[in-house]
Amino acid sequence: MKRRAFLAGAAAAAVSVPLTSSAVPQLPPMPDTSGPGLKAHAARSGRRYGCAIKSSQMQSDPALTAAIVREAGVIVQEWELKRNATQQRPDRFDFSGADKLIAFAQKNGMAARGHTLVWYAANPKWLDAAMRTSPRRRQEGLLGGYITAAMRRYAGKITEWDVVNEAIEPKEGRPDGMRAKTIWGEALGEGYIDLAFHLARDADPTARRFLTDYGLEHTSRRCEQRRTAILKLLERLLARGVPVQALGVQGHLKPFQEGFDERVFANFLDEVRGMGLKIAITEFDLADRGGPLDIDQRDAEVAAVGRAFLDVALDNPAVGSVLTWGLSDRYSWLSTYEGYRWPDGELSRGLPLDSNFRRKRLWAAIAQAFDHAPRAEAELPVPGLPA
Ligand code: G3I
Numbered sequence: 432m433k434r435r436a437f438l439a440g441a442a443a444a445a446v447s448v449p450l451t452s453s454a455v456p457q458l459p460p461m462p463d464t465s466g467p468g469l470k471a472h473a474a475r476s477g478r479r480y481g482c483a484i485k486s487s488q489m490q491s492d493p494a495l496t497a498a499i500v501r502e503a504g505v506i507v508q509e510w511e512l513k514r515n516a517t518q519q520r521p522d523r524f525d526f527s528g529a530d531k532l533i534a535f536a537q538k539n540g541m542a543a544r545g546h547t548l549v550w551y552a553a554n555p556k557w558l559d560a561a562m563r564t565s566p567r568r569r570q571e572g573l574l575g576g577y578i579t580a581a582m583r584r585y586a587g588k589i590t591e592w593d594v595v596n597e598a599i600e601p602k603e604g605r606p607d608g609m610r611a612k613t614i615w616g617e618a619l620g621e622g623y624i625d626l627a628f629h630l631a632r633d634a635d636p637t638a639r640r641f642l643t644d645y646g647l648e649h650t651s652r653r654c655e656q657r658r659t660a661i662l663k664l665l666e667r668l669l670a671r672g673v674p675v676q677a678l679g680v681q682g683h684l685k686p687f688q689e690g691f692d693e694r695v696f697a698n699f700l701d702e703v704r705g706m707g708l709k710i711a712i713t714e715f716d717l718a719d720r721g722g723p724l725d726i727d728q729r730d731a732e733v734a735a736v737g738r739a740f741l742d743v744a745l746d747n748p749a750v751g752s753v754l755t756w757g758l759s760d761r762y763s764w765l766s767t768y769e770g771y772r773w774p775d776g777e778l779s780r781g782l783p784l785d786s787n788f789r790r791k792r793l794w795a796a797i798a799q800a801f802d803h804a805p806r807a808e809a810e811l812p813v814p815g816l817p818a
Contacts, residue, residue, distance in 0.1 A: 458731055462795035469783065469794070470504030472801035478751055479542060479811055480801065481505030482758040483714065486531040496535075498758055498788045505752055506536050507544035507713070509764075513553040514577060521557055524580055533588050542814060544713070544754065545585060547593040547643070548578045549627045551613035562614035570618045575630045582634035590812035591711065591752065593643045593679055594631045595624050599664060601656040608660025624664075625673045632674045639812045642668070643679030643713055648696055648740065649689035658699050665706055678703050680744070681714035683756070685771075686736040687721030693743045704749035712744050714756040716763065717781040717793070718771040730780060734792035741800035748808035753797075761786040 473480035481503040489496050499506070510516050511528030518524055536543045562570055582592065600610035610616065615623040624642070631640050642665065646657040661678070668675050680700075684691070703710055717737055722729040744750050757763045765771045765779035772779065778786055783794035 458727055462792060462799075464790035464795050464798075466798075468502035469797055469801065470502060472798045473504060473753065475802060476745065476804040477807045477811070478745070478753065478801065478804070479505040480797070481507065481541065481544075481752065481754045483507045483509040483546070483754065483756045484532060484535075484758075485509045485762070486511055486528045488762050489531075489535065492761075494788050495759060495762065498784060500539050502758060502783070503541060505542040505544060505754060506532060507546045507754055508532050509546075509757070510553075512545055512581060513547065513550065514558060515553040515555050517581070518558065518577065519555055521561070524577075526581070526584060529581075529585070533585060537588060542591075542752075542811070543585070543589045544711075544752065545581065545589040545592040545638070546713075547596040548581060548631065549574065549594060549615060549623070550596040551610055551615065552597075554614065559614050562618045567619070571626060574615060574619070574623060574626060578627060578630045579634045582631060582638065586635040587637060587814050589635075589638060590814055591639045591641060591677070592631060592635075593713065594640045594675075595627050596643045596679075597645065598624060598642065599644055599657060599660040601660050602653075607663065608656060609664065621667075624668060625671060628668070628673045628675050637812065639676050639709065640674060641677045641679040641711065641713070642675050643681060645681040645683050645714070647680050647699065648682060648684055648691065650692045650695050651689040654689065662699075662702060665703070665708065669706060675708070677709035677711060679711050679713035681756075682712040682716070682740070682744075683714055684717045684736060684740060686717055686733060687719065691736060691739060693739060696740070697743045697746065700744065700747040700750070704747055708749065710744075710747065710750045711752040711754070712741075712750065713752070713754055715741075715753060716756045716765060718765050719780050720771050720773055726780065730792045733780065734796040737793050738796035738800055741797060742803070745800055745804035745807075748805065751807055751811045753801075755782055755797075757782050759784040759786060759788050761788070 469480040484506050508529055533543055598610055599608050601608040603611040605611050628640055644661055646654050717733045719729050719733050722732055760778045760780050760782050763779050763782050765781045783797055785791050
């Protein structure tokens with residue numbers, strides 16, 4: 432596949448001939464958005480497409496549920512398997528939210544990812560305190576007990592787990608780029624990752640075990656530092672025999688704030704594949720703040736970057752599942768997050784369907800990227816069979 436540097440919007444203007452006010456770029460024609468859902472497009476190259484869901488949204492919005500059934504072949508919990516949701520009290524787990532989502536997936540013939548077993552965020556306050564004050568054995572139990580309970584509960588139903596999420600953070604200044612402010616690392620050192628993956632393999636050897644992170648996609652110094660840190664971490668883990676099987680590239684793009692170069696991203700994915708790892712795009716969306724105020728123009732630029740990003744990702748045979756972090760702009764974290772939301776309260780337009788569940792240009796870009804993708808080698812885990 433021809434690889435080219437890609438910059439959206441204002442960044443593109445900086446690279447190519449600066450746009451004058453009269454030379455508004457011509458809008459590409461509205462693409463065809465009819466036909467089967469994205470899951471059908473993904474299946475053509477042996478992949479899965481899906482999205483994150485919150486059980487609360489599904490319960491209150493049948494239109495969302497219908498759209499998910501139409502488009503998604505795999506789902507992931509946006510909230511329900513985080514410890515703030517499952518373990519408000521030390522002595523019991525509450526999997527009721529995740530049970531609803533897994534039952535929905537099973538009923539509709541969908542696979543499911545599990546997000547997430549070990550994260551520095553979304554932990555209940557009692558857990559933060561316990562990890563800071565308990566003896567090591569209890570600390571290890573607080574880490575491992577959840578992994579074992581959750582993975583055994585959903586064995587054969589959740590086929591891919593984000594075992595450890597967002598373990599790096601170069602901004603925090605450690606020479607190795609690891610996240611310093613995390614109860615897990617502060618208590619157990621980097622070995623918390625080793626322990627998590629070994630326990631995950633013991634709990635459900637049929638599920639594919641992911642290390643996941645964000646900020647691996649753009650050409651910015653931020654992303655360059657993050658790619659370096661995650662590659663070095665993966666090298667250390669594999670050298671120690673840690674049973675990590677795959678890297679989850681979250682794919683939260685910021686097309687109007689940071690550049691994208693297909694060659695840079697492709698080289699990174701090639702390096703991950705070269706380690707013998709599988710890859711998934713686990714939280715794809717595009718923060719459109721800073722883009723053109725004209726919605727059609729902004730949609731077109733968002734779709735163009737989304738297509739360029741997925742063309743690279745899907746050109747790598749190790750890439751299996753691609754999930755967006757939500758399906759409709761009606762429910763996107765981008766519209767609530769300080770750094771990305773529009774000041775006037777307008778919804779972000781970073782997902783495949785608009786707030787009325789109509790397919791957008793981005794939907795067509797995702798469908799076309801799947802349609803043009805070479806076949807995946809990433810034999811996707813099948814519910815109930817060894818990964
Ligand atoms: O469910 C409770 C509700 O009972 C309570 O009344 C309300 C008031 O605080 O909070 C509700 O929980 C919220 C939860 O989403 C469910 O809606 C949490 O406050 C809120 O912090 C949580 O935000 C989620 C965030 O992760 C933190 O868990 C976002 O929706 C979700 O999109 C975001 O997803 C993360 C990924 O897990 C990791 N990668 C980055 C991504 C975006 O930040």
